[in-house]
Amino acid sequence: MRRWMRPAALALALLAGAGTTGFTATPEHPAGSAPAPAATLDPDLAARIDELARAALTDGVTGAVVGISDPARGSYLQAYGTADTTGTPMTTDVHYRIASVTKTLTAQAVLRLVDQGRLSLDDRLDEYVPDIPHGDEITIRDLLGMRAGVYDFVADEDFLARYAADPLLPGWSPYDALEIIRAHAGEATPPGEATVYSNSEYVLLGLVLERVTGRSAQQVTTSVIEELGLPETSYPTTAALPEPFAHGYVNTDSELAPPDPGAEEPRDVTYSNPEVPFTAGAVVSTVPDMLRYAEQLATGAGLTPETARLRQEWTPLTSSGIRVQYGLGVLRLGDWVGHNGSVFGYSDVVSHLPEQGASVVVMVNAADGEAVPATDLWGGIVRLLYPDSLPTW
Template sequence: MRRWMRPAALVLALLAGAGTTGFTADPVPPAGSAPPPAPPLDPDLAAQVDELARAALTNGVTGAVVGVSDPDRGSYLQAYGTADAAGTPMTTDVHYRIASVTKTFTAQAVLRLADQGKLSLDDPLEKYVPDIPHGDEITVHHLLGMRGGVYDFVADEEFMAQYVADPLLPGWTPYDVLEIIRAHADEATPPGQATVYSNSEYVLLGLVIEQVTGRSAQQYTTSVIEDLGLPETSYPATAALPEPFTHGYMNTDSQLAPTDPAAEEPRDVTLSNPVVPFTAGAVISTVPDMTHYAEQLATGTGLAPETARLRQEWTPLTSTGIRVQYGLGVLQLGDWVGHNGSIFGYSDMVSHLPEEEASVVVMVNAADGEAVPADDLWAGIVRLLYPDSLPTW
């Protein structure tokens, strides 16, 4: 299971047009209208969070950042370890690749276009991207909910071998993804039968955005991010990260790309081509921005009320263990609403607990797109602070 590739599984979605045509969402409230900051987290709880975070600095993870925002229990923002193998202290404002949390912005973009009447969620994929297996049956709605049955291109062994060898993959385009999908036509399934995570479906949504808007997916997604008021969040056009940033490393227990036993430090994979994950995983942010965004995501900020409701019509991703479900570009893990991700060098979880109006965000600086090291740290913090919030099936 690859995640940015792939969403969290700690045991490890309609209406045509989705809203009134021409609807214009209420603007995001200005920063000055925000409620007063929460008090600090209880020192004893903070010390336990610290212990959990420091214990997570293993298997190539040199540093982590944790953000907690709770109007009752208090707020907490703390960095741990180092931002690189050279020993530079980790800070809370570092930029990192948010991996599959990008999908939440892609879904926001598509749903906004639906609210504006520029596309319908019932539109067939074939209208925008031709020659995809079952493309005349797959709808935009199916793609948003991971119910399109499209082959996940990251499962292609030849692609993955090339990506592991060189994460910069010069010359790669989203159309290379289409060729992989078409080459695996016999592994596609008819849409609407099951909820199965596929990065390909969110690459296809990026191409839908481009066809509908006449702009690049990078440009349009940037406008969505700006409208949400997230100043440290960006969709990069190059392999570079904004300053300050944490280096990203391949986790040393990776099954996908085993670490050379002779290596003195984990493999640095900070630089990677954002066109490879595209609208399935290219966005960069910080923990403070994502802590603010977690509530926006869970409450449907920027969408018509009916669209926000539709976005959280869940379908199961698992059938045992902790309840994991998918909506339209958003994950429900237990009672938490958000998303997680893993890409070369970075793993994170962005989550909001509506009943408590609380958000917990975690970032660690080692991953391989397969393992999601942030999940275990996030789960430990959530079980400490909100022990009843992870119900099982």
């Protein structure tokens, strides 16, 4: 069953190594991102990261951006390749769709309402959104933790065909996702039985936000972004991205949306309707902003200590291989806390290693919403710098 945005492809891609090309780039300092360490990254390590990043420019990926902040090793911010197929150089300040990393901001908005006493983690879904299978049993906590058993609307074959044909999907609204959820009532499961990744649960949380606040989910998320001080992060209301931006392409090895036969370039899917991913994946940002946010997310910035603690009560997403767990809108991949994402055109990983106080953020400009190409590059960097940080079950 296909997944439009899913965490780390269940970490399987991390088990594969990345190639090398011998390319060496000049490091840049992150501007306005996480607090700058005292020194830049060791040149030899930087050169090896450059090799990994250049090797990632394949299967439709024309460019990548890597950001690292480590109080001991130093900082590194570098762009690779091009921002489009016409040869425009990739830069470190490009905007891109952060895909499922959006879920962390949606969860932040929900948990802020919990801290304010306007919402309870034990509230039932049907108090806010009616006629969802098991809605009288599903709690807000279940939705945040991917334990509600709600059918993932992006697995619907008719939806997938429509979205693959036209990512703009004119006229789409989150209520169309509800109709798909209801139509697949027989595929829902009771809440609390397992942790299963579902985009539907974060679309539902967006509607809960709107019901509780009387504001649009876009407005509520924007308020959270402003509270966190992320100036280049936004929730778009149109298909456009802020300048400068990287074009996004479908990876050429995609089975979900294969390129046209005989096409000389990967399919450009830069422009897509933000109402489709909604609060499960609509937000746009930059690597410097996400480098700052990685530490905020992992340390519970903006939340009370008790809520921050509850957010990181983990349940397993996998049972073998790299240890992957989910909290309340936050992913733990090995020892790394953060999230990743894949949406048409863009793939990224935003992560923080609490024990080292280090953050690593990676984006690449090709994805099909199922594969997470950024995971290979992220995994190569992490294995190089922090080889013991990806324990297995």
